[in-house]
Amino acid sequence: MTVAPPAPPTDEGLAPAPVVAAPAGPSRGRNLLIGAGRWVVAYGAALVIFGALAWMKGADPIALYRDMWASTFSNSTSLGEVGLKATPFLLAALAVAVPARAGLVNIGGEGQLVIGTVAAAGAGLALDGQLQGWAVMLVMGVAAAIGGGLWAGIAGVLRLKTGINEAISTLLLNYVATDVLLYLIYDPWKDAAGFGQPASRPLLDSSRLPRIEGFGRLHLGFVVAIGLAVGVWAILRYTSWGFRLRVAGGNAEAARRAGLPVGWLVLSSILVGGALAGLGGMLHFAGVEGQLRSGITFTFGYVGFLASWLARHDPLKIIGASILLGAIAVAGDSLQIDAGLPAATVKILMALVLLAVLANSRRTKGAAS
Amino acid sequence: MTELAPMLDLTAESATGSTTPFIEVRGLTKRFGEVLANDQVAFDVRAGEVHALLGENGAGKSTLMKLLYGVYHADEGDVLVEGEPVEITSPAVARALGIGMVFQDLRLVPAFTVAENISMALDGQGFVYRRGAVERHIRDSAEQMGFAVDPGALVRHLAIGERQRVEILKVLMAGARMVILDEPTSVLAPQEVDALFGAVDELRSQGLAIVIITHKLHEARAIADRVSVLRGGRIVARGIDPTTMDDRTLIGHMVGREVPALPAERPAPPEAPVPALAVRNITVSGDGGHVALRDVDLAIASGELVGIAGVSGNGQRELFEAVLGLRPLSSGSITIDDTPVRKADPRIALAVGGVGIPEDPLAHSVVPGLSVLEHMVLSDMGAVRKGLGIDWNRARSLLGDLDERTQLRIAAPHREVASLSGGNVQRVILTRTLGDDGSRLVVAAYPSRGLDIATTRRTQELLLARRAAGAGVLLISEDLDELLELSDRIAVLHAGELAGIVRPGEVDRYEIGRLMLGGAE
Secondary structure, three states, X not given: OOOOOOOOOOOOOOOOXXXXXXXXXXHHHHHHHHHHHHHHHHHHHHHHHHHHHHHHOOOOHHHHHHHHHHHHOOOHXXXXXXXXXXXXXXXXXXXXXXXXXXXXXXXXXXXHHHHHHHHHHHHHHHHEOOEOHHHHHHHHHHHHHHHHHHHHXXXXXXXXXHOOOHHHHHHHHHHHHHHHHHXXXXXXXXXXXXXXXXXXXOOOHHHOOOEOOOOOOXXXXXXXXXXXXXXXXXXXXXXXXXXXXXXXXXXXXXXXXXXXXXXXXXXXXXXXXXXXXXXXXXXXHHHHHOOOEOOOOXXXXXXXXXXXXXXXXXXXXXHHHHHXXXXXXXXXXXXXXXHOOXXXXXXXXXXXXXXXXXXXXXXXXXXXX | OOOOOOOOOHHHHHHHOOOOOOEEEEEEEEEEOOEEEEEEEEEEEOOOOEEEEEEOOOOOHHHHHHHHOOOOOOOXXXXXXXXXXXXXXXXXXHHHOOEEEEOOOOOOOOXXXXXXXXXXXXXOOOOOOOHHHHHHHHHHHHHHOOOOXXXXXXXXXXXXXXXXXXXXXXXXXXXXXXXXXXXXXXXXXXXXXXXXXXXXXXXXXXXXXXXXXXXXXXXXXXXXXXXXXXXXXXXXXXXXXXXXXXXXXXXXXXXXXXOOOOOOOOOOOOOOOOOOEEEEEEEEEOOOOOEEEEEEEEEEOOOOXXXXXXXXXXXXXXXXHHHOOOXXXXXXXXXEOOEEOOOOOHHHXXXXXXXXXXXXXXXXXXXXXOEHXXXXXOOOHHHHEEOOEEOHHHHHHHHHHHHHHHOOOOOOOOOEHHXXXXXXXXXXXXXXXXXXXXXXEEEEEOOOOOOOHHHHHHHHHHHHXXXXXXXXXXXXXXXXXXXXXXXXXXXXXXXXXXXXXXXXXXXXXXXXXXXXXXXXX
């Protein structure tokens, strides 16, 4: 089902028996130090290269980084903006991390997020004003999770029944999801009072997520997202389901031979992942947008994919990675305003960060084997 | 000449100046991380002799030979070829010095002809492949060396023994004056071993230096002029005449201590009304869709150990997988303890106590990143489940029980299994599988592969213990000695069919070999 692990060394030369017991102790601290050093060098290189590029475009790199810092971490409102961006990134990243435990590559966070948003909007617009605000939000959340989960489930079932690679199917489903969104806002859900704009009517304020006092636009969804990350971490770490996902993801053939229900594990992981992405869509919709429009998700799903790989699919590290990428995204706006660089410039910085991570993971792997 | 100077050591030899060995190493040391794979090894091989290098798995035999062949580079020590110090930095350098190696896993391209395979190893071929000239050249060389080889035959049509001779021919035609044979007999039937040794004898008489890596004493005795023994990376006996030492002493050198004999008295298998395993006329397809097993019919009684002999690749893997519900049947049926294994679902076999030791543990049983402890609870979650979580304390005590019962000296519970050496991985699998005292059927594929002699013996004891406890045991092995020693009956597989079922004691190894080769003489 998945790629077979490398064949075992067939001769004693490659795998020497323990002639001498290997003491592991003293070199450990040094390894940690080397590891930290590598990260500093990699991220430093990314920043230097980006600075050089900005300088070539006529911007002052020092001032640029100062502005980026000021726009992100200098005060509570900026911090709120960072958290705002980080929220959907975080959930989209968890949508990658959970299936990754079972050995799946979910590139469909974007589509699952879109469908989650659509489901949340559908439920919210149908119920707001009729139920209490908290009840509407609850229903929206459930609908979004179910929507995102089912959307991902399509890829899961395709994989189990026909063997279609989920990386391909989830990616393609992203485009379908966007088309579903466009269809709804261009036709059935189009706001009659919206001057012909392709957008739904706005969600009533009573059904929107409350803001967190003192942090600008930051809403409760950020706290929910962090809570979910910690919850996912605990579930993967402590439950037998989490353990079995690791077994199935680590070696599906070993899992099958051990009698584990590999198909069910694979499917459940991608269902849960899709549900998390769907929730991310709901949080962004009910916390920020309030109105279904085209481009509502801004490729959050892909940034989440990046965040998950940055964090090597560890939910706790994903919190940090999402905030980092959220900060880069916010700083991108300041690039445009303060340095006169195009907003897309920030994607170069993201790409450089990703390359730094990849270079590092490559090195670590090489050192291990 | 070996008759004249059987016990000469190096100093005496160089003092008299009678023979300069073809190759000689001094103080050769090779480390892998913290592991000392070769420690100050001194060793020599003369032209016109067969030198057997004995030692257990992991003793450093292959490492030493790979140092000579330039696959690895020594950390310390000198190598002399015909008295001249050399630096063997790569296999190409080794070949230029006249050193050739035949690896255990033969490195021929199955879809190519013999001539094409050999010509790949030869220099000066030019751009155009001249088939006629190459084939003639090969035929001449083969004849000269006393081999019968058809240069035009496709390698995939050759038996394993023939392929091995092609590989040797390839090495010789590339100009080798010393040939290293790495465990050459491990995949051969007895008749093929005889043929190989005949060829080796011919090469010896032509003045070549031959090194045979082996752990089988009787083979070393049959062919070698001198024997050296490696243990724990050190040479513990160097260049001795094998006729001067009995088996017990040699094994003592290899293992460093005495290995207990297996119990000779064993309870007879009961005439059980319900067989532990009943395989009824099964036909099974292999991975490529070809028929891998045809109409195989075999029953194992409770308390019976049945061995499967055969050259590997004759359906052993498919039999293992079919029995444990890992591979669908095209026709026929399988029951374990009277429970039909209806469809290819390993959970059915597991539920009735059918367990397996796979032929490729890394691919089939080892999950990267998981520890020894975690591997113990892979299949039997029920015992350690606590609500939604896992009771790791209970798992730890289960592991303690298994370890106690099997005494296989398993690695520490927190160690990552994928990072262990092959032999230690195998111990983990064996501990889990053979420590399960509820098993009704044990299917063991090459269980002692990669193990040292003492652990092999312990594993055999555990298999016999399962048998004594009333489980059926199906033992798939390439080692005829092991099969003859352990089995109540031996079933021989050839080309996916049961070539025959024999009882040890009633037939000799050559009869089994004849069946392994499909009845050919």
